[in-house]
Amino acid sequence: MRLTNPRRRRGPSRRTWAGPGVSRALGLAFGFAADRVLGDPQRFHPVAGFGQAAARLERPLYADSRASGAAYTTLLVGATAAAGLLAERATRRHPVLHTAVTAAATWTVLGARSLEREAEAMAGLLEEKDIPAARDRLSHLCARDASALEADELARATVESVAENTSDACVAPLLWGGALGVPGLLAYRAVNTLDAMVGYRSPKYVNFGWASARLDDVVNLVPARVCAALTGVAAGQARESVRVWRRDAGKHPSPNAGPVEAAYAGALGLTLGGTNSYGTYAENRGTLGDGPTPTVADVRRTATLARRVGVAAAVLAAVVGVCNGRGRGWG
Known part of the structure; x- marks a missing residue:
């Protein structure tokens, strides 16, 4: 005769379902919805x-060397990841609180x-032919x-920036949040912010910003390719998007922006890329795609595609x- 407790037999499956993976998924969904409704705080x-x-810390730590830049990056990213890890561990046994903290971080x-x-603001200015205001807004x-x-070059810059930043500002943080929770969300944003601040090839930052730029490349390797894949699916042009991605991504100097921008070029039927000026230096980003170069009308098309990619990424x-939290109960 087997003496078992049916209630105990059902317990693990119930705890598994209601584990940290579910509250993480709900937090990501609520956070994504908050961003859609409210935008940035x-x-x-x-x-x-x-x-x-980071700007205050740069002043005492700055030196024209990779070692100084690596120390700067390690300190800031490490502190942010540690804060996220503390928040994750403090709340992971409390489903509602864990969901709320994950949503806030997302x-x-x-x-x-x-x-x-x-993108919508740029489209409006370009449609009104207010080129001076559009230049300032870029x-x-x-x-x-x-x-x-001029108008078409401003449109190209907007399309390319929206494409690249859809990965950086949406797809990548969501995927790191799904994989690692709050530490992944916060650490990714720290890396990406530092890259935007010091990860330039200008004389001042070519050495000091090297670690931030390379770390940003590493953490975006997988998300950028996921973003490229989602772009073709979201546009209903998966085959063409992948074709252009595979053929042209290597022309771009960035290992991560290349696949994303090439996928957008294929999905939208456009040709992106060319030589861009950044004031103190210029960069040739190759030619991506087969269609016409972007015009003002393509800015809104790009924004719509970016929104669809974001939903798919969420x-x-x-x-x-959910998959990462499976088997981790609250008990």
């Missing part, structure tokens, strides 16, 4: 606070809605020298979160 943005702290690090708003999207750019990240 308007006051006391934690990412802006991190940027200010909302904080995502920039998809703000990116879309910038600085919200990228660091290119826009002083001599679903994928939630699935990753």
Whole structure:
């Protein structure tokens, strides 16, 4: 005669379902929804606070050497990851709190809605033929020298920036959140922010920013390719997107922006790339795609595609979160 307790036999499966993976997935979904509805926090943005702290720390640590830049990057990313790990461990036995903390972190690090708003603002200015205002506005999207750019070049810069930043501001943080939870979300945003601050090939940062730029390349290797794949699916042009991605991505100097921009070029039927000026230096980004170069009308098309890619990435990240938390009960 077997003496078993049916209630105990059912217990593990119930705990598994309600484990940290589910609360992580819910937090990612709620955070993504908050970004879609609210955009970036308007006051006391934690990412802006991190940027200010990084700028203050740069002053005493700066030296024209890779070693100094590596120490700077390690300190800032390490501290951010440690804070995320403490938050994760403090809440992972409390499902509602864990969901709330994950949602808050997700909302904080995502920039998809703000990116879309910038694209819409650029589209409006270009449609109104307000080129001086559009040149000024481009600085919200990228660091290119826009002083001599006309409407179609401004449109190209916007399309390329939206494509690249869809990976950086949406797909990558969601995937790292699904894989590692709050530490993944916060550490990824720290890496990406430092790359935006010091990861340039300018004389000042070519050495000091080297570690930040290389670390950003590493953490984006997988997300960028996932973003490229989702782009073709979201556009209903998977075959063409993959074809252009495989053929042209290597022409781009960035190992991660190349696949994403090439996938967007194939999905939208455009040709992207060319020589871009960044003030103190110029960069040839190759030619990606087979169609016409972007015009003003393509800016809104790109924003719509980026929104669809973001939704697909949120679903994928939630699935990753559930799978990573499977078997980890709250007990």
